[in-house]
Amino acid sequence: EIVLTQSPGTLSLSPGERATLSCRASQSVSSSYLAWYQQKPGQAPRLLIYGASSRATGIPDRFSGSGSGTDFTLTISRLEPEDFAVYYCQQYGSSPRWTFGQGTKVEIK
C-alpha cells in the first residue's frame, strides 16, 4: 500500500506570499494519478489539480502542481485571503483504490 506523506503539517504565511506544499509517496506514483484538493472549514473538498499538474476547471492560475515519481509539489504563487485552508494530495491505485495524504494546513501568519 502506498502511503502519502505531506509536509509541512502547518504552513504559516501572509497574504501575497508564496506557499510550497510537499507530498511524498512511499513508492513511485504515476503522475497522471496524483491530485490535489482544497478544503475549507465546513465544506467538502474541492479538486484543484489532477494529473499532478493540470488545473481543474475554474481554478486560478496562481495554483500550480509539479513533480513525478515519489515527490510532488503544490505551489500557490501569491496567497489570497481565500486560499487559507487545508490541502490534501491523493493518489489513485489498485489496492486500495484511493489514498489521501494527511493534509497541510495553510494558515494566516
Place this chain on the structure above:
Amino acid sequence: QVQLVQSGAEVKKPGASVKVSCKASGYTFTSYDINWVRQATGQGLEWMGWMNPNSGNTGYAQKFQGRVTMTRNTSISTAYMELSSLRSEDTAVYYCAREFGIVATIYYYYYMDVWGKGTTVTVSS
C-alpha cells in the same frame, strides 16, 4: 448542474447501522463510479470504498470490510452507503464523490471531481 445531494444528519447508538444516501443529478448516474470518503472532526480524509452504479460492483477499504455496504437505485440516480456495528469512532462527516476518469493521449487520469456536501453521523449512547 452536476451535483450530488446527500441525506441529512443522523444520530445513532453504538451497535446500530446507518444508511446515507447520495442523489446524483446533471449527468448520467451510471457512467461514473461513486466513492465514499469520511472525515472525523479535525482529522483528514479517509477513503471507504467505491461503487460502479452501472454494474453494482463494489470495492471496500480493508478497514471497513464486513461493516460497509454500498448499493444503488438507478431508477432514482441514488447511491447508498450503509455502515453497521457503529461505534463512537465512526462519528464523522461522510462524503460521496464522483470518480472521473479520462484518457488523454496515452495517459489515464483519475480524480474525484464532484463531491456531496457531506452527512454528519454521530454515534453516541
